Amino acid sequence: GEVVVxxxxxxxxxxxxxxxxxxxxxxxLARPLLAGSARVGGQAAQLLYLGLTPGFVxxxxxxxxxxxxxxxxxxxxTLVIGSRESNRPLLRIR
Numbered sequence: 001g002e003v004v005v006x007x008x009x010x011x012x013x014x015x016x017x018x019x020x021x022x023x024x025x026x027x028x029l030a031r032p033l034l035a036g037s038a039r040v041g042g043q044a045a046q047l048l049y050l051g052l053t054p055g056f057v058x059x060x061x062x063x064x065x066x067x068x069x070x071x072x073x074x075x076x077x078t079l080v081i082g083s084r085e086s087n088r089p090l091l092r093i094r
Contacts (some may be wrong), residue, residue, distance in 0.1 A: 003067040004040075004064050004077075004091060011060040012081060014052055024052035024059070033037060034082030036062070040091060041075030050081070066093065 016030040024030050031051035038045040048063040062079055076088040 001068050002066050004066055006062045006064060006077065007053065008060040008079065008086065009048075009058060009060060010081075010084070011052065012084075016053070018052065021057060023057050024056050026054035029054065031036055036079065036081045038064045038080070039076075039078045040064065040066050041070035041093070043070060050079075055070065066091070 011032045013033045014030040015033055016025060016028045018024055029038050029049070029051050034040050036047055036050040045067055046065040048065060050062045051060065051088055053059040053061040064077070064079075066075075072093050074090040075093050076092050077086075078088050079086040
């Protein structure tokens, strides 16, 4: 049930225009045009936010709720945007 903030690149096109080299706005938030999803330890995880990180240039952010049923230990985190799947970094679950 904890929220993990993950930083990433490669969101693709977003719904709020951001000029090249400019920081992402805080309002409106810039979210990807393609749908996103997340998995932690193979279980579907809720995405509270997926989009550009306000105040930063070219940096994406995903706020992911870790499902309660994930076993302690190392769990793979996978983000999917459109049909593109991320690499699978490990989260340490306690």
